[in-house]
Amino acid sequence: MIQQRTIKNLTRAVGVGLHSGQRVEMTLRPAQPDTGIVFRRVDLPQPVDIAVGAQAVSDTRMASTISEGDAKVHTVEHLMSACCGLGIDNLYIDITAEEVPILDGSAASFVFLLQSAGVVMQASPRRFLRVLKPVEVRQGTGEQTKWARLEPFHGFALQFDIEFKHPAVDSTGQSVLFDMSTGSYTRDIARARTFGFTKDVEMMRANGLALGGGLDNAIVMDDYKVLNAGGLRYDDEFVKHKILDAMGDLYLLGTPLLAKYSAFRSGHALNNLLLRELLREPQAFELVTFENDKQAPKGFGQLLPAW
């Protein structure tokens, strides 16, 4: 059967929150089958567990935030993207502040941490949520239009289109299709960094956001160009980061999706709305397990892909 996965050893990272600027320690620990991915706020007088799930998402402004009661964890999407890319089902994430460290602004550091800890199989079948009917959410009209869609697909593929009117983005690809069956998440997607514009940074800081952001954890652009000395990691790094984010946002479902996702200018809010819309329609999905590699979609087999 296709089995669930966790990590072999615990591993730690220290960094700052992108928005809070707060120093945070994070410990990733192995978890039993069927635990799911659980964030634990160990800094609170009484530690609080926050299990991922579409309904646990409580705020989607600038980043995806999950909550349990008053306890929150902000900016979970890059770590969730790494878990999706490596197929991690069960994991405890102990955290000492209310935001996941931004590290280098991509998912690459989380991939490195998880791989260093060792990915291991567990003696329980991995459950997938297979989309049976197209589900779509839309917002805005005219130039403000954005949408996101899930449709049936034997595997997991994402098509993302952006439309940033900015010289540095215009000159790069604004459309990417990524298919998990390629096994190239780590190489082709995970290293794409978050991005921002200097003109927005002052306004964000005035609102207590982006306090930990800078050239070492984001692509920063003025009105004309990328300011990072090293330039871009991929020619189409911007739209690849949108794919990275979407993978993280969708993995907050708590179950790996078998679907084709496509989106136009979508973000954290619409991605979460899409999951809620899907769950509202019981005929639109089913839970499945696979007896062997032959049945499973390519990229989801028992053999770990060669990262």
Ligand SMILES: [Zn+2]
């Ligand atoms: Zn992001």
